[in-house]
Amino acid sequence: MGIISTGCLLLIVLLSPTTSKVLPISEEDQLLYESFARKGVEKFNQQSNDAYRWELDRAWEVERSLSGGIHYSIFVTLVKMDCTKQQKRETCKKTDTLKKCLVEISRRVKRHGYGLKDVAHVRNCEEEFTRNIEKFNHRNIKLEHGNSITVQELRKAKIIKPRDYVIWNSFLDFIDRHDKQYDDKHEVLKRFRVFKKNAKVIRELQKNEQGSAVYGFTKFSDMTTREFKETMLPYQWEEPVYPMDQADFEKEGVTITEDDLPESFDWREKGAVTQVKNQGNCGSCWAFSTTGNVEGAWFLAKNKLVSLSEQELVDCDSVDQGCNGGLPSNAYKEIIRMGGLEPENAYPYDGRGETCHLVRKDIAVYINGSVELPHDEVQLQKWLVTKGPISIGLNANTLQFYRHGVVHPFKIFCEPFMLNHGVLIVGYGKEGRKPYWIVKNSWGPTWGEKGYFRLYRGKNVCGVQELATSSLIN
Structure with a gap:
């Protein structure tokens, strides 16, 4: 299944022919998908070397594909807690630190046919980033001619929607990491659209990878294939x-x-x-x-x-x-x-x-x-x-x-x-x-x-x- 640096992936396997469709997460399905993801997150806490506990923050999008079974791919973010794994969960509070990972859950029939067995995995976690809305909104994007614009200004262009906040944060991290500069606001918005489309390309490449290669955002992620x-x-x-x-x-x-x-x-x-x-x-x-x-x-x-x-x-x-x-x-x-x-x-x-x-x-x-x-x-x-x-x-x-x-x-x-x-x-x-x-x-x-x-x-x-x-x- 595909890996995308805007979130984590959840996989549920049942039987069926081959096709694929991206769906928004409805309110009634949100709790169901998050319950599956939490099983993977719990295993991640058990197996990771991180001293601090992580919890599910949000599920963002689900991709349903039919290929020898029904697969639901759900993109989520995890939030870092302020307590270690040894401390009681009741004492934990959320921090502003988030992480993007790949969570895979396979639902299988138990050997003797009594009920379902969930097999969960978390892998390919991306770098941590800070959730600070004010800082996010006022973060500057450099322009070639010495000026700058903020995310808040770009939101007025009605291009940043709530569902785009995670991919926007990834885009801004990308700009900072690779010291990108654009000519003007229109170029910023153009490159963001390319960045979003490339996220889908990355997912498709990952889905069809036969080796162990991991695809994700690189310094070329604001360039079209052409x-x-x-x-x-x-x-x-x-x-x-x-x-x-x-x-x-x-x-x-x-x-x-x-x-x-x-x-x-x-x-x-x-x-x-x-x-x-x-x-x-x-x-x-x-x-x-x-x-x-x-x-x-x-x-x-x-x-x-x-x-x-x-x-x-x-x-x-x-x-x-x-x-x-x-x-x-x-x-x-x-x-x-x-x-x-x-x-x-x-x-x-x-x-x-x-x-x-x-x-x-x-x-x-x-x-x-x-x-x-x-x-x-x-x-x-x-x-x-x-x-x-x-x-x-x-x-x-x-x-x-x-x-x-x-x-x-x-x-x-x-x-x-x-x-x-x-x-x-x-x-x-x-x-x-x-x-x-x-x-x-x-x-x-x-x-x-x-x-x-x-x-x-x-x-x-x-x-x-x-x-x-x-x-x-x-």
């Missing part, structure tokens, strides 16, 4: 301008067998990976994927880690398109033509395409060639362990709202032959029965798992094996 693709994924990967040689594993010394592959592996632990970088509002992911591979290959060949300049590729690569996209397979050839790459501190990144100002005496790293790797994930494991991090192309459509976990969307959400984003495989592992790749992204350390994400390994999820490449350094 805006996100045009800004962060502007280029549909195609055949490279320069034809690539196929990797010769034996010639390159990749002789490890599948049986000898370690169960898990991570080049970050061995010093071959630089810090997570941020491409900003520039479609230069291809440059970051390329430099990440070269940084790792140089480390293995020369035992020295050098953070390399993506801006040099954005400005000086005459084949690719700078902030409008490109391919690592082309970039390797351009690196050879230019004579190598300058370090990051000599040619710093500014996220804009500019006139090339390469200084050849500052070049710190060279490459001798490049190869395309087999369309086989076991072979990619062998190359990774032996030769270092791998540049790959990926369909990144679902990553706009990724928070953490192992990504494994249904194929319809992430077609493997529609590559639009360059990233870097730095390792692999397994979570329970879910094998995964460890992938370095270029959207900054505040996105995903400190700038990384984990992708299901073994089923070509999102096209991970379709265009994997590597530089060669003698």
